[in-house]
Amino acid sequence: MNAIILAQPAGLENLKSTDLVDPGAPGPGEIRVRIHANSLNAHDLGVVTGRLRTEDGRIPMSDGAGVVESIGDGVTEFAVGDAVVSTFFPYWLDGGPTLADFSTTPGDGVDGYAREIVVRPAQWFTHAPRGYSHAEAATLTTAGLTAWRALVVDDALKAGDTVLVQGTGGVSIFALQFAKLMGATVIATSSSDEKLAKAQALGADHLINYKRDADWAAKVLEITNGRGVDNVVEVGGPDTLGQSIRACRIGGHIALIGVLTGLVGQVPTGELMRRQQTLQGLIVGSRRHQIDMIRGIDATGVKPIIDSSYPLDEIADAFRHQASGKHFGKVCLSF
Template sequence: MQVIRLQAPGGLDRFQLHDEQDPGQPGAGEIRVRVRASSLNYHDYLIASGAWPAADGRIPLSDAGGVVEAVGAGVSEFAVGDHVLSCFFPRWQDGPPTVSDFAEVPGDGWDGYARELVVCPASWFTRAPQGYSHAEAATLTTAGLTAWRALVVNGGLKAGDSVLVLGSGGVSIFALQFAKAMGATVLATSSSDAKLASMRELGADHCINYRQTPEWGAAVRELTGGRGVDHVIEVGGPGTLAQSISAVRTGGHIALIGVLTGHAGEVPTTQLMAKQARLQGLIVGSRREQVDMVRAIDAIGLRPVIDRRFALADIGAAFRHQESGAHLGKICLEF
């Protein structure tokens, strides 16, 4: 099988394509999956670029969409031919969060899915949505589930709510789509008028160019009649958090899911306290939440937005496209 390995210390020119031994047949409780697609996330970029150290020779990528080729003894949830997608935290099956690092995340602490075949416990995968391509399924593991957990699981999103999404990356686009499908009003920010036009086509009700409107928190309040939004999908981190606090309603919810502007910074604590808002950090979600998300997708018919597709051997070019910031939605690899 073909495998991509990243040579330490990382860097987008440090990927090597290898022909390696077939992993063989599954044992008890395991499945054999032929991986057909993956998608890129900011976490994957940190690993690939060397900004986040990984073991020498690590197989990157956390997301996988593929087809079950064999099942081991005792496996009843899957059958040969089933289309499946991977779980970001393979051992977080259900219940409250049990993880606070990436030590057991494929593509980081463990080898990931930039390879054609994998044999692993059946519980490391879930079924894919009905009718999804493998690339579409692969967009859900990280970005889709993060948006779902932020809005539905943690946020309790309901029809009539208002949601602010920052930027046009995978999580923000999924959040826009989930919010619209569930009857919410969506406000979106970007530095690109072209991307804002695309987000409006996806259903965004109000769009703000944050370069033209640096105080976009005040603009959000004005667009909501002075109230502010119920939910903020905060992907920027310290560089955008103050404006997100300005934008959220009193008693609202800010889902802190990204660090695009840095890993540490000042928090306007007085303003957050005065707003009595809930600022909640999160990292993706559990297998149970992924199962629930797939069920919802089957019901509402949501389809991911895929910006570009690359071959496995072109993984470096795919990450350079991500690095450019030119994409809207997800970047996928198809094997």
């Protein structure tokens, strides 16, 4: 079977196409899946560029979607022909988080889905949403589930709430879509008027270009009549967190899902305390969260926004496009 491996030292030039031995038939409790799509995430980019260290010869990509080709003894949840999508934490099935690293995450601590066939325990996958293409399903593993957990699991978003989404990457666009489905008002920020117009077409109620409005927290307070938003989907990290705290209402929720501006920085703890806000760090979610999200998707019919799709052997070009920041929504591999 064809696969992509990452040779060390990591770098896009060291993503190599190779032939691997077919993994064969599934054992007890396992399924054999023909992979047809991956989606690219900031985490994957960190792995392939060497910012996140992994083993020599690692198969990248945490998100994989495809079709069940055969099942092992004891598997009852899936049948041959089912469309399935991978999970980010294969052993976090339910309950609260138990991991603070990526040692079990495909494409990082273990081999991922940039390959044609995998044989894995059935619990590593869930059913894909009805009517989804494989590329659409692949967007859910990381980006979709992160947005779902930030709004639904950790914050119990309800109709009438106001949500601030930063930028127009995969998580932020999913958060915009989920929030609008649930009856929330959405404020979107970006440095691009073109991207803001696309966000508005998806339902964003208020738009802020943070290049023009550098004090975007003040703009949020103006929009909300001084109250602030109920939930901030915080992707920037240290350089944006201070403004997010100011933009969030007293007693509001800030979901820290990204650190695009750095891993370490100052936190205005006094203001966070005075405003009595919840600052929740999170990394994706559990298998149960994913199953619940897909039930919600099946009930509403919402579809992800795919910016572009590349063949597997053009994976380096796909990552270059992602790294350029020119995309709106998700970048995928389809094969």
